[in-house]
Amino acid sequence: MKMKRIFDIVSSILTLLLLWPFMLMISIAIATESKGGIIYRQLRVGRYDCDFVLFKFRTMFVNSDKEELLTVGNRDARITRTGYYLRKYKLDELPQLFNIIRGDMSVVGPRPEVRKYVSLYSDEEKGVLVIRPGLTDYASLAYINENEILAAAADPEQAYIQKVMPEKLRLNLQYIKNQSFMEDMKLIFKTLGSIIKFLHYRCKTNMYPL
Secondary structure (H helix, E strand, C coil), rough: CCCCCCCCCCHHHHHHHHHHHHHHHHHHHHHHCCCCCHHHHHHEECCCEEEEEEECCCCECCCHHHHCCCCCCCCCECCCCCHHHHHCCCHHHHHHHHHHCCCCCCEECCCCCCHHHHCCCCCCCCHHHCCCCEEEEEHHHHHCCCCHHCCCCCCHHHHHHHHHHHHHHHHHHHHHCCHHHHHHHHHHHHHHHHHHHHHHHHHHHHHCCC
């Protein structure tokens, strides 16, 4: 685990040094388009069932999250024009590199959930809380198009609670049983490959033009 923590810190710092000009451009775009802070902060449940503040680039108009926690599809009226692209290309997650450096998260681990849904976990499912949550996991790969899946459901929240969430937790528990540094490296490369394929598909098909 010590090696994992060292990798988390070093890789996050190097990534921030590499991407800071790009992240600065994103920050300017967010600030220019709509009122509100650049960084969106939300309480998530982390290791040992403790809450922590998760960072994201703001993609919605201020206070829009008070209406509903879940976002479905890619044309949610609460999402800004810049936010649409940040979500589309998964760039809104970049500030979580600071969460990793702080020790709230790891590069690889179960994605952190909000308290509302964690309260629905079974005793077995609460086993995902024994390790730090992560930036990527097998559930993220399996549900890379989660918004589209929920958008097709008659009741998106019930579809998430009854179908999507239990399957994601099953994958997370499976990861915890088999976790190792090499397994993490494998998952990181799979994530990068999956993102490239996903972005290529979206750009090629122009699925969601403005």
